[in-house]
Amino acid sequence: MEIALEKSTETNASLKIKLSKSDYQPEVDKKLKDYGRRASIKGFRPGKVPSSLIQKMYGKSVLVEEINELLKNTVSNYIRDNKLQVVGDPLPDREQADAIDWDSQNEFEFNYNLGLASDFEVDFDAIPAVTAYEIEAGETELNSTIDELKTRFSGQANVDESAEGDMIYGELKQPAKEEGGEPFATKTAFPTKQIAADELPKFVGLKKGDTVTFDIQKTFPDEKSRGLATGLKKEEAAELAGEFTFTVDDVTRPEQAEIGQEFFDKVLGPNVVDSEEQFREKVLEVIKGNYGRESDTLQRLDIEQALLDNIAISLPDDFLKQWLLTTNEGNVSEQEVEEQYDAFARSVKLQLIKNKIASENEINVSYEDVLNVTRGMVREQFGFYGDDEQMGQTIDKIAQQYLMDEKGENYMKMYNRLSDDKVIDVIKSKLTLAPRTVTVDEFKELVAARQPQA
Structure with a gap:
């Protein structure tokens, strides 16, 4: 040979x-x-x-x-x-x-x-400082979040007269359209937030026993809302037309949950806190944790861009375009390859850089590493609390089953995610990070500025 x-x-x-x-x-x-x-x-x-x-x-x-x-x-x-x-x-x-x-x-x-990709070196000293954002979360964000939680965990109160945002219960009717035909009648509930704005005034101020006549297509313009209002499948609701009557049986209104132990337990889990002061502290902790993850996501984007901006790699562009056409034969056109190539090339360069960093720093991911991360995901998704043996066995069973599902694809997704996290951690330890405190609004503007323009 x-x-x-x-x-x-x-x-x-x-x-x-x-x-x-x-x-x-x-x-x-x-x-x-x-x-x-x-x-x-x-x-x-x-x-x-x-x-x-x-x-x-x-x-x-x-x-x-x-x-x-x-x-x-x-x-x-x-x-x-x-x-x-x-x-x-x-x-x-x-x-x-x-x-x-x-x-x-x-x-x-x-x-x-x-x-072939050209040879390159990763010189962290030559990469400028990357901003490490710390998002201020104070009383404004805390109070806003608690108000949202009170609405999310709200109950329902019966009211005498309907208003926008209420749920109206009653009987919906339409006489037979032709002699010998079947009339339409059903008990249902109208969520007023689904009613078209021009027709909404007809459904405000209604009391028990009141009857209102309306055009169903004008009142519920799309098939989905019409289906919700009538209890019919979307296809059946699409055929409804003409005037209907609705006689009110009852009106309910969302009622914000009250601050108290029942509310604390619904939000955080049983007996996690037992006072409003502890509740506010815990919620603020959760808010800061969420903002911390958002800040990490933005910082990751900044780090990746800094790597691309400061590490020169040449790619065989014509070869890669031909390879994309060949491997996706019949599924993509030359125009589509041209339009998507820059994003593809960016991802290739970024992966080459990360692979080199992983190799030079001997980054390895074991099955136990993947399982531990999956355990944490299961705890978060299912809201498991505590560390007793039986719960641990349940979490392990769910985690292992998840990793085996989809013919092992879930395992590879978790493996790649963990490997990428480890590489980013190494990069953070070698780059200069410049702390910067920003308000929530300032942070939202920063995120919006990085969104691709339509």
Whole structure:
């Protein structure tokens, strides 16, 4: 076997592989003998099929299969052993491959086009300081959050007269549209927030026993709200038209939850706090934790941009565009590749940088690391509190099942997330971080400024 790498530019190369009969024939003969032992052909006893017949029946397919496997391993091993920074996948020369005469050739030559990323170094000292945002969360945010919680955990109060935002219960009717037809009648509830603004005044000020006449399509313009108002499926509600009557049976109004132990337990869990002062402290702690995560997310974006802005990497752009078209054949157009290429190239460069940082700092992720992170996710999602043995077993069971689901894709998602987190932690430890305190509104403006423009 002969292998030669020829670089035409810093980022483009071709890998030429020449195979002689001695490279593949021993394995081909071995497989054909195995076929002969297992073949069941009429007129021959098992294991007694002539080798010439086996060669005729299976020889070419076994040869092609063995050479393809040999090429795959050879290319993969060469890239690994020579530490080539390949991007995309090697693209074989299809014209050359199609010209092969598998019936008569003994020697074969194959050519693979490779896309390479240029060499680069990660010099943290050359990267400017990255801002570390600390978001101020005080009484304003605390009071606003508590008001939202009081509304979220609200109850319902019966009222004498309807107003905007109320729920109106009653009987909805429409006479038969034609003689002998079926009239429409059902008990239902109208959420006034679903009623069209122009029609809403008809439903304000209603009392028990009042009847209102209205056009159902004007009052509930879209099929979904019409379905909610009538209790029908969306398709059935779409056919409703004309005037209906609604007779009021009852009116309820959302009522904010009252500050007290029942409210504390609903929000934070049973017996976590037992006073309003403790409740406010705990909620403020949660708010700061949430803002801290938002700040970390923004800082991660800033760190990634700083890496891209200060570490120069060249990519084989034409090769990668061709590779994207080839690997997504029929699913993307050349125009779509052009439109999406900059974002793709950005992600490739960023992953190359992170991979190098992970390698140079010997960052590893174990199964136990992934399981621990998944345990934390399960606790948060299901609201598990406490650390007793039975609860721990339940959490472990749910976490392990989650990681096995989706044919292991969930495990890889968690693995990649944890690996990325570890790389970011290393970067933070090596970069200069410049603390900056901002208000909630200032932080929202910073986030908005980083959103892609439509």
